[in-house]
Amino acid sequence: MFIRRLLVPVDLSARSVHAVAYACELAASSAGAEVDVLHVIAGPGQLRSAVEGYLQRPLPHATADDLGRAHAEVRRLVEESARHDIRPRILVDSGDPAAVIVRTAAESAADLIVMTTRGHRGLGELVLGSVTHKVLNCARCPVLTLARVDSDRDAGAI
Secondary structure, eight states: OOOOOOEEEEEHHHHHHHHHHHHHHHHHTTSSSSSEEEEEEEEEOOHHHHHHHHTTTOOOOOHHHHHHHHHHHHHHHHHHHHHHOOOOEEEEEEHHHHHHHHHHHHHHHHHEEEOOOOSSSTTTTTTHHHHHHHHHOOOOOEEEEOOOOOHHHTTTTO
């Protein structure tokens, strides 16, 4: 498989630093593949959506300020973790994280999604995490999941 573009969804945690660093290493070893780093500002949950809909109020959404702050945070994370002169493209969007990740991967023709796992919701998603679980089931390209990083020391090690 020839890798030309990698998509790295990040949640701005230590796990995210690890995922971006890993993707940059992989891109460098794949003849300089391009890396897209995506942060998704989650929309309202199902309960809030139902309540707001019932009350006939508009659903809350990310403002331009929210998107700008998130973009600055992702830029900081990328500067901290990018390797081998790889300059990732920074993407920020809002909505359901899994749906946005899958859509972005399809629209950008990603050859691989590199993401970390969280593993703290429900029995079926205990190992992978709910967003990772959904992406694995819906993405058209392969998904590489990285094990949970337990310390800042491990975040820099590949």
